[in-house]
Amino acid sequence: MAPPEASTLEILRTHSLASVAGREIERLILGGEIPAGSRINEQALADRLGISRGPVREAIRGLERSGLVVTVINQGSYVRKVSAAEALELYDLRxxxxxxxxxxxxxxxxxxxxxxLKALTGAMAEAATADDAQRYYGLNLDFHAALLEAGAGPRAQRIYADLGNELHLFRRRALVAPENMRESNREHAAMLAALRSRDPDAARRVGETHIRNGKRRFAASTPAVENDQGPPQAATGGEPGHARPTPDPPRRRAPRIARGR
Known part of the structure; x- marks a missing residue:
């Protein structure tokens, strides 16, 4: 029997690896390297990360709790995808x-x-002027994270982050157009002015309006066909962490999800 110290160290090592693996798998999902609807290949991810399957499996469970992954009984885990209708509801909650x-x-x-918040708004203005959508998107995430950090507790921040994770891909697409970036940042400036006014009711209205305008930009950028995507396809092989679709989908449909604004 291994001494207690060895067991404790192994637990800590496994949990640390799971945290690292979770961050990397999340990056692959949000970056589109593991597409929405695809099956997650645990062994391929373990090989890619140079670790055993145990921490990968634990990481996937964590991503399931955050809304990025769904597990279908007897079929495996899939990157979730949401319909456009579900995404609209997520905007309302945000x-x-x-x-x-x-x-x-x-x-x-x-x-x-x-x-x-003022510094971030200025940096976003520079990114929008340069038509740098990637930089703008990252700064936009920082702005909203800073807003929630200043005005909400840990639980609300966690819920908001999970809602945002499900919307990442949609939100990216909605902000690609230069005019959308500029419109979005004019709204950030209006939010900042409302915060400085010390009028809570006005600030609430401006904050809600900004997210609802994001919902409108999303709706305008989303093809109608995305309202009715099929279930995740079973997968074998393919890129590390992905699976190649097969003709027969799982018998149980996994909930759909989206990533981005």
Whole structure:
């Protein structure tokens, strides 16, 4: 029997590896390297990361809890995909959380919060002027994370982050057009002005309006065909972490999901 110390070290090592694996798998999913609807190949991911399948499996369970992955009994785990209709509902939920965070900040701005949001708004203006959609998108995520950090508790931040994870791909596409980036950042500037006004009700309205405008931009950028995507396809082989679709889909349909705004 292994000494207790060895067991403890092994547990810590496994959990640490699972955390690292989870971050890398999330990056692959959000970056589109593992597409929505595809089956997750645990062994291929383990080989890619140079670790055993145990931490990969644990990482996938964590991603399932955050809404990026769904497991179908007797079929495996898949990257979730959402229909356009489901994505619209996620926007509505994000609007409520954002509005509440804005109202909280306006009532009592934490030290440094408004300066941080102003700096991010300025950086996004530069990215929009340069038509740098990738940089703008990253700064946009930072802006909303900073907003929630200043105006919401840990649980609301976690819920908001999970909602955002499901929308990442959609949100990216909705902000690619230069005019959308500029419109979005004008709304950020309006949010900042409302926060400075110390009027919680006005700040809530402006915050909710920004997310609902994002919903409108998303709807305008989403082909109607995405409203009715089929179930994830079973997979074998393919790129590390992916699977190649086969003619016969799983008998149980996995919930659909989207990533991005």
């Amino acid at each position: 609007a409520l959380i954002t509005g509440e965070a804005c109202a909280t900040i306006a009532a009592n701005p934490p030290p440094g919060a408004l300066a941080r």
